[in-house]
Amino acid sequence: MSVVAYSFLKLVAVLQEAVFETLPEGLGFDAAPAWWPLPVLALSGLLTAWAIRHLPGQGGHSPVDGFKTTSPWPAEAVPGVLFAALAAGSFSATSSLPRRWGSGRCARSCCDSR
8 A cells, every 4th residue: 555655646746847847848948937836726726626526536535524534435436536636736836836946945045144
């Protein structure tokens, strides 16, 4: 099971690099422009909403319900849950932007000021 989890997280990281670094360069930008996350986040929201609405599993359990112990997901729900998680994780700015733009610049400015 840990190999599956690691592989999923690796796929998310590879897709994030492709979306936030490789794709902008492929489209002719030197680096991703400041507005780049906006259409990417819109695409993420649309893909995730589509998966929740149309695929089995409704994208996983609702965070509104809080943590609770439930029976395992039926096998037919797993692809929908994985697609929603992949769309939300791969195109979101939560883990890629701070690492690539925010915290890196902050760390450099803190180190340069010493």
